Amino acid sequence: MTDGPGDGEQLVVALDVGGTGMKCALVRPDGSVAHAERHPTDAGRGPDAVVETVLAVAEGLADRARAAGSTPVACGVAVPGVVDEAAGVAVWSANVGFRDVPLRKLVGARLGLPAVLGHDVRVGGIAEARLGAGRDARHVLFVAIGTGIAAAHVVAGSAAVGAHGAAGEIGHILVRPDGPRCGCGRPGCLEAVSSASAIARRYAELADATTQAGPPGVGTAAPPAGAATRPAGTAVSAAEVAGRAAAGEELAGQVWREAVEALADGLATGQALYDVDTMVIGGGLARAGEQLLGPLRATLHERMTFHREPRLVAAALGDEAGCLGAALLALDSLERR
Amino acid sequence: MTDGPGDGEQLVVALDVGGTGMKCALVRPDGSVAHAERHPTDAGRGPDAVVETVLAVAEGLADRARAAGSTPVACGVAVPGVVDEAAGVAVWSANVGFRDVPLRKLVGARLGLPAVLGHDVRVGGIAEARLGAGRDARHVLFVAIGTGIAAAHVVAGSAAVGAHGAAGEIGHILVRPDGPRCGCGRPGCLEAVSSASAIARRYAELADATTQAGPPGVGTAAPPAGAATRPAGTAVSAAEVAGRAAAGEELAGQVWREAVEALADGLATGQALYDVDTMVIGGGLARAGEQLLGPLRATLHERMTFHREPRLVAAALGDEAGCLGAALLALDSLERR
Numbered sequence: 073m074t075d076g077p078g079d080g081e082q083l084v085v086a087l088d089v090g091g092t093g094m095k096c097a098l099v100r101p102d103g104s105v106a107h108a109e110r111h112p113t114d115a116g117r118g119p120d121a122v123v124e125t126v127l128a129v130a131e132g133l134a135d136r137a138r139a140a141g142s143t144p145v146a147c148g149v150a151v152p153g154v155v156d157e158a159a160g161v162a163v164w165s166a167n168v169g170f171r172d173v174p175l176r177k178l179v180g181a182r183l184g185l186p187a188v189l190g191h192d193v194r195v196g197g198i199a200e201a202r203l204g205a206g207r208d209a210r211h212v213l214f215v216a217i218g219t220g221i222a223a224a225h226v227v228a229g230s231a232a233v234g235a236h237g238a239a240g241e242i243g244h245i246l247v248r249p250d251g252p253r254c255g256c257g258r259p260g261c262l263e264a265v266s267s268a269s270a271i272a273r274r275y276a277e278l279a280d281a282t283t284q285a286g287p288p289g290v291g292t293a294a295p296p297a298g299a300a301t302r303p304a305g306t307a308v309s310a311a312e313v314a315g316r317a318a319a320g321e322e323l324a325g326q327v328w329r330e331a332v333e334a335l336a337d338g339l340a341t342g343q344a345l346y347d348v349d350t351m352v353i354g355g356g357l358a359r360a361g362e363q364l365l366g367p368l369r370a371t372l373h374e375r376m377t378f379h380r381e382p383r384l385v386a387a388a389l390g391d392e393a394g395c396l397g398a399a400l401l402a403l404d405s406l407e408r409r
Numbered sequence: 410m411t412d413g414p415g416d417g418e419q420l421v422v423a424l425d426v427g428g429t430g431m432k433c434a435l436v437r438p439d440g441s442v443a444h445a446e447r448h449p450t451d452a453g454r455g456p457d458a459v460v461e462t463v464l465a466v467a468e469g470l471a472d473r474a475r476a477a478g479s480t481p482v483a484c485g486v487a488v489p490g491v492v493d494e495a496a497g498v499a500v501w502s503a504n505v506g507f508r509d510v511p512l513r514k515l516v517g518a519r520l521g522l523p524a525v526l527g528h529d530v531r532v533g534g535i536a537e538a539r540l541g542a543g544r545d546a547r548h549v550l551f552v553a554i555g556t557g558i559a560a561a562h563v564v565a566g567s568a569a570v571g572a573h574g575a576a577g578e579i580g581h582i583l584v585r586p587d588g589p590r591c592g593c594g595r596p597g598c599l600e601a602v603s604s605a606s607a608i609a610r611r612y613a614e615l616a617d618a619t620t621q622a623g624p625p626g627v628g629t630a631a632p633p634a635g636a637a638t639r640p641a642g643t644a645v646s647a648a649e650v651a652g653r654a655a656a657g658e659e660l661a662g663q664v665w666r667e668a669v670e671a672l673a674d675g676l677a678t679g680q681a682l683y684d685v686d687t688m689v690i691g692g693g694l695a696r697a698g699e700q701l702l703g704p705l706r707a708t709l710h711e712r713m714t715f716h717r718e719p720r721l722v723a724a725a726l727g728d729e730a731g732c733l734g735a736a737l738l739a740l741d742s743l744e745r746r
Binding site for chain 1 (some may be wrong): 482491536546548553560562564569571572573574575576577578579581582583584585586593594595674677678679681682683684685712714715716717721
């Protein structure tokens with residue numbers, strides 16, 4: 073994939089800082105990757121240590137570019153949580169431990185280069201819309217489904233940021249008023265029903281209930297297949313739930329169906345408000361591929377009445393989208409200077 | 410309000426074509442109105458006759474401008490329904506009877522002026538955002554609540570149109586999965602719970618049920634106040650429901666509360682996806698003023714968790730917003746030429 077920085081090339085230093093790891097690269101103006109590396113975030117060390125790693129890794133990448141005769145021209149950094157892109161501040165990133173970190177200023181000062189700070193899902197959406205699965209569409213909604221659910225609305229290659237850097241929070245729209253309580257405190261958010269963690273939680277709940285109660289009136293009979301294969305309380309991941317559902321296990325099928333239906337409701341709401349050409353589904357849950365996209369497409373189709381149905385496709389850039397998007401954001405900032 | 414076209418002024422011809430009436434004006438580049446007039450749409454005559462009236466009224470306004478020594482420089486027309494602004498076609502306007510009417514071309518040809526076609530709620534949102542209740546905000550959501558519910562997301566004075574001219578359909582987002590069926594065919598849309606027509610319908614249903622059944626176990630007792638004041642089946646408007654709720658009638662209070670709660674859910678979803686500074690509430694239901702906005706603000710407040718709460722204000726331009734917005738859209742098109 074990467075062919076090394078070339079002599080005389082202009083390159084962007086790009087970092088996507090996540091809760092567990094950092095994806096880092098030197099990226100050309102056409103979006104191709106000259107060099108890529110990964111580092112652990114090790115957030116437990118505290119925010120100061122993480123910031124120092126970010127700065128050291130960025131500096132190392134710039135040095136590597138110069139050593140090869142290339143010119144680093146800018147640096148883009150993506151972080152999760154609430155990001156004030158205009159101010160360049162990581163307002164709140166729970167899983168990285170950042171709170172009001174002026175990361176743009178710190179990176180710019182250390183590297184002596186123009187720097188930008190972006191939101192991981194928004195820059196991921198920019199990358200998917202320009203270089204990935206949405207590259208033929210002008211209006212794209214990128215939806216990342218993992219531990220949480222978030223979206224980026226990208227029109228003509230630019231992602232909507234919102235008035236307070238919080239646009240695209242599709243994980244926190246109401247889909248099930250009587251549904252489970254979300255981490256945000258409200259009941260029935262999409263994230264509380266259809267995220268990978270919600271699917272795993274729901275499966276565990278139902279399996280435990282089945283194991284403990286047994287089928288009505290046959291308390292001593294063998295528990296059904298889903299519960300029989302594991303002791304109560306053992307964690308089963310969303311990917312395993314998908315696998316069991318595909319293998320015909322009834323309980324897993326029910327949990328998967330519930331999640332897909334709520335997700336279709338959420339996407340239908342997104343389409344009503346944004347009206348896009350293409351929805352790009354990314355994040356860990358999208359690795360289920362057509363097992364997710366097939367039923368999701370069919371269920372979304374049922375929900376479209378007078379609206380035009382968006383094309384529903386899997387993300388193409390995998391977990392490199394954030395790093396590529398950080399580079400694109402940095403390149404955009406150079407154009408605007 | 411209007412002071413007549415002046416000698417040497419540049420003016421825009423603007424028309425907002427609704428199901429029952431057309432609001433028409435000559436508008437200055439600063440948004441002030443030089444002359445205003447209204448005409449019945451009389452949609453029952455069929456689309457050809459309505460189009461002819463639109464063209465004749467527009468021509469009459471241009472002539473009036475010229476007669477006063479002013480120069481008509483462009484024409485903006487707003488229509489409801491599905492509008493392809495890029496193509497200038499009224500794709501589908503049920504209450505006006507338009508289907509695939511190339512209104513921009515027709516108006517431009519008749520007047521010999523640059524013409525634009527806009528969506529009534531989107532241009533209304535532009536007007537409220539630039540000249541009305543949202544004029545101090547950069548990110549505005551204009552929500553029009555009447556027979557239906559629709560929104561316009563306006564950033565820096567421009568309204569998002571979407572990939573197919575259908576952005577902002579907040580009336581058709583899911584808020585009550587077990588709720589009443591919407592006109593669009595899906596159950597539980599916001600419009601099916603919180604529009605003026607939904608409020609009137611819900612009140613009638615509950616009042617009829619109460620009248621027919623009577624309070625449990627006291628079939629011969631006097632029916633409650635709401636039902637007592639009218640025979641079953643009589644239409645009570647949303648405005649009357651608001652009035653009765655304010656007067657302390659229990660049934661009306663319940664219906665009003667249900668509508669406000671669903672509306673707050675819908676606005677919370679809008680805030681999660683758009684992240685605006687200010688929400689401007691317009692349309693017929695907004696005439697209830699603080700009786701709507703007070704509880705709506707309180708209920709929306711409860712729904713905000715990590716999101717910043719938008720300012721919630723009543724629309725300032727009344728039913729002139731669409732006509733003013735059509736003029737602004739025409740002025741914008743001149744700037745881009």
